[in-house]
Amino acid sequence: AARAYHERVVDHYDNPRNVGSFDKNDPTVGTGLVGAPACGDVMKLQIKVDDATGKIVDACFKTFGCGSAIASSSVATEWVKGKHMEEVLSIKNTEIAKHLSLPPVKLHCSMLAEDAIKAAVKDYEAKKAKLEAGNAETTQTEKVDGA
Numbered sequence: 018a019a020r021a022y023h024e025r026v027v028d029h030y031d032n033p034r035n036v037g038s039f040d041k042n043d044p045t046v047g048t049g050l051v052g053a054p055a056c057g058d059v060m061k062l063q064i065k066v067d068d069a070t071g072k073i074v075d076a077c078f079k080t081f082g083c084g085s086a087i088a089s090s091s092v093a094t095e096w097v098k099g100k101h102m103e104e105v106l107s108i109k110n111t112e113i114a115k116h117l118s119l120p121p122v123k124l125h126c127s128m129l130a131e132d133a134i135k136a137a138v139k140d141y142e143a144k145k146a147k148l149e150a151g152n153a154e155t156t157q158t159e160k161v162d163g164a
């Protein structure tokens with residue numbers, strides 16, 4: 018028998034929170050772009066991080082996928098806002114699935130959201146490390162030049 022979608026899925030599908038894009042070249046932005054090989058659905062989740070505290074001040078997403086994937090990304094953006102980057106790494110897809118009462122066949126849709134959060138944090142950290150390495154180089158060069 019067909020299982021009716023939980024009202025939370027319908028709500029997040031009809032009124033998705035935080036749909037949009039940040040500039041991926043902004044150094045305070047982390048972008049997670051992930052795909053589900055099984056169905057070909059794609060999710061992009063972005064976070065904006067406060068450099069000083071490591072807290073996520075804003076989040077947005079764009080999902081090309083099924084209703085459960087859209088609902089999962091919508092929930093994910095709500096959950097990461099205001100949290101520390103370290104904290105959101107422990108968000109499990111099973112928690113999202115439980116919150117939305119997703120049926121087992123839709124578990125992979127919530128997995129996209131977990132993966133996208135992790136990928137976004139990783140992207141932000143990689144960017145930051147690169148930037149810091151670049152700054153260190155510049156400082157060194159300046160010292161050499163000044164000597």
Ligand code: FES
Nearest residue numbers: 056058083086126
């Ligand atoms: Fe693939 Fe939902 S069916 S993400």
